[in-house]
Amino acid sequence: MTLIGRRSELAAVEQLLDRAATGGGIGGHLIVTGPPGVGKTALTGAAADLARARGIPVLRAAGTDLDSGLLIWEQLLGDLEAGELPPDAGPRDLDRVARAIARGGPRLLVVDDVDRAGTRAVAFLALLASRLGSGATVLIATAENPLGLTPELRLRGLTEPELAGLTADLPAEAVHAVWLASGGLPGAAIGLAGELAGLDAAAAPGCERPSWRSSAFMKSEPPETSTSRSTAAVDVGAAIVGRLACGGGRIEVGADSWRLAQARTREARWSGK
Structure with missing residues (x-):
């Protein structure tokens, strides 16, 4: 897979996918940040291609609406048939859903522009990231600004x-x-x-x-x-x-x-x- 100026970033993605794809695979996450136009979508598209080449299914969601809250995660829940979030979801509900998403796999979840969905969406991302070790689900999320979560890849402009x-x-x-x-x-x-x-x-x-x-x-x-x-x-x-x-x-x-x-x-x- 060739993506100009992104060799180390693709290597990090491949490492995550390979770890999830091996027998008894382990999930993980990667946060990709950078300004509009820096190539976040191109990188996640390349990650999806790498996953499919390994036989790993790919599911995507995007924070297209400002402050849409947990709607971005409900999209994925529907695709995964992992239940629903109650309208008044509390900490236990959120933890249950995070565990349901993390279980199983291997699979790749791509969430574009998670920061556009607001603080509740980002908070659930942090919770989900802490649960991914229980299965073989890989999550790659993009945002314009750092979210305070690691590991993070901050994309730079090309030379x-x-x-x-x-x-x-x-x-x-x-x-x-x-x-x-x-x-x-x-x-x-x-x-x-x-x-x-x-x-x-x-x-x-x-x-x-x-x-x-x-x-x-x-x-x-x-x-x-x-x-x-x-x-x-x-x-x-x-x-x-x-x-x-x-x-x-x-x-x-x-x-x-x-x-x-x-x-x-x-x-x-x-x-x-």
């Missing part, structure tokens, strides 16, 4: 050479601009690279060909915040925003849905050289 593997159709200068503008986040970088691929100044009448020699390109580190990344995308990504500066459009930037609004011509730093 520029790693990002080049995702944007092989772009020249090196363009890859550098995409890396700066995205902060190395794969989701944002793929969206930006898609805007750049095959871009031709001739297709935008009245636009001059952008220069990749802007002093902004000389930066060696990507910006840290989504606000500064958006600014950088306008500032250093002259080719990215060129079409917009002439056409007045906007870009959807990758999985993060960052929107680079109405690019202003004066910020694009055009050069006819």
